[in-house]
Amino acid sequence: MAGGQEHWDDVYGARPEDALTWFEATPALSLDLVREHLQPGEPFIDIGAGASRLVDALLAEGFGPLAVLDLSPSALAVSRQRLGPRGDAVQWIEADITTWKSDREYAVWHDRAVFHFLTGTEDRARYACALAQALRPGGTAIIATFADDGPEMCSGLPVVRYAPEELTQELDRLLPGRFEMLDARRHMHITPKGNRQSFQYSVFCKTHR
Numbered sequence: 519m520a521g522g523q524e525h526w527d528d529v530y531g532a533r534p535e536d537a538l539t540w541f542e543a544t545p546a547l548s549l550d551l552v553r554e555h556l557q558p559g560e561p562f563i564d565i566g567a568g569a570s571r572l573v574d575a576l577l578a579e580g581f582g583p584l585a586v587l588d589l590s591p592s593a594l595a596v597s598r599q600r601l602g603p604r605g606d607a608v609q610w611i612e613a614d615i616t617t618w619k620s621d622r623e624y625a626v627w628h629d630r631a632v633f634h635f636l637t638g639t640e641d642r643a644r645y646a647c648a649l650a651q652a653l654r655p656g657g658t659a660i661i662a663t664f665a666d667d668g669p670e671m672c673s674g675l676p677v678v679r680y681a682p683e684e685l686t687q688e689l690d691r692l693l694p695g696r697f698e699m700l701d702a703r704r705h706m707h708i709t710p711k712g713n714r715q716s717f718q719y720s721v722f723c724k725t726h727r
Contacts, residue, residue, distance in 0.1 A: 522589070542570070542571065542707070544571070544575070545570060545571060545572045545575065545630070547662075547703065547705050547719060548570075548572050548628060548630055548660070548662070548719075549572060549575050549576075551628075551660050551701075551703075551719065551721060552572070552576065552581075552626060552628060552660065553579075555625075555626050555658040555660070555721070556581060556625060556626045556658075557625070558580055558581055558582075559582070560625035560626070561583050561584075561585070561622060561623070561624045561625055562576065562581060562582075562583070562584050562585065562624060562625065562626045562628070563584075563585040563586070563587060563611075563620075563624045563626075563627055563628070563652065564584075564585070564586050564587065564628045564629075565587050565615055565627060565628065565629040565632050566587065566588055566589070566615065566629060566630075566631065566632030567586045567587065567588055567593075567597070567628075567630075568588050568590065568593040568596075568597075569593050569596035569597050569600070570597070570630065571600075572628070572630075573586050573597065573601070573608055574597075574600070574601060574604075577601070577604055577607060577608070582607060583607075583609065584607070584608050584609070585608070585609040585610075585611055585624070586608055586609070586610055586611065587611040587612075587613055587615065587618065588611075588612065588613075589612070589613070589614050589615075590612075591612050594610050594612060597610075598610060615632060615644075615645055615648055616636070616641050616644035616645055616648070617644065618648050619648070619651060620648070620651055620652035622652075623652065623653065623654035623657070624652055624653055624654065624657060625654060625657050625658070626657060626658045626659075626660065627649060627652060627653050627657065627658070627659045627660065628660045629659075629660065629661045629662065630662040630717075631662060631663065631664070631672070631717075632645075633645060633661055633663050633685075634663035634664050634672075634677040634678050634679065634680065635672070635675060635677055636678070637676055637677070637678055642688070642692060643692055646689070646692035646693050649693070650693055650696060650724075653724045654724070655724055655725075655726055656723065656724060656725075657723070657724045658700070658721060658722070658723055658724075659697065659721070659722045659723075659724065660719065660720075660721050660722075661685065661689075661719075661720050661721075661722070662705070662717050662718065662719040662720075663677075663678070663679065663680045663685060663717065663718060664677055664679045664680070664715065664716065664717060664718075665679060665680070665681065665704060665716040665717055665718040666679050666680060666681040666684065666718075667679070667716045668715055668716040668717060669715055680718060680720075681718065682699070682702035682718050682720045685718070685720050686699045686720065686722075689722065695725070696724060696725055696726065697722040697723065697724055697725065698722060698723050698725050699720060699721070699722055700721045700722060700723050701719075701720070701721040702718060702719065702720045702721070703718070703719045704716070704717070704718055704719075705717040705718070705719055
């Protein structure tokens with residue numbers, strides 16, 4: 519995984535949560551898409567969630583069981599501290615998505631800005647294996663990356679930018695015939711400093727095992 523645990527612990531330790539470039543006080547688009555595809559009682563996982571507040575919103579709306587995965591224990595600690603006792607209802611998973619193996623199947627997989635850090639073919643292939651194993655047949659994968667006109671670097675690391683059709687092609691190359699695109703949306707993220715970052719959000723259905 520790009521950067522490694524030490525890199526991301528340093529990133530989260532250097533600034534408050536609400537000063538990080540990807541901070542969203544309310545992750546509105548992610549929340550809208552999850553609401554569309556997740557039913558209460560169905561299992562959900564947020565990949566590379568860091569200190570994202572998506573889990574807060576889903577807990578408040580009664581969704582669960584919820585799992586949050588991140589490479590950085592420092593990032594997970596921010597969310598756990600913020601949620602307090604409410605966080606006891608969440609499964610916190612400290613893991614590298616390129617080596618992680620799930621012990622259950624999820625109805626919805628959400629990834630905002632992990633996949634675009636996978637600049638190597640092998641890392642993308644390992645991510646795809648984790649996705650295929652962890653998502654149930656008929657399940658939904660929501661994958662957000664920098665768009666084709668988005669930033670070329672983030673947190674000192676290079677990224678791969680995608681248009682929705684390019685992400686679809688890459689997923690089909692990695693997992694031929696196993697995912698069908700359902701939806702794609704452009705999104706302009708405004709950073710805490712007021713900079714504009716162009717994202718794309720693509721939604722896929724897992725067609726079979």
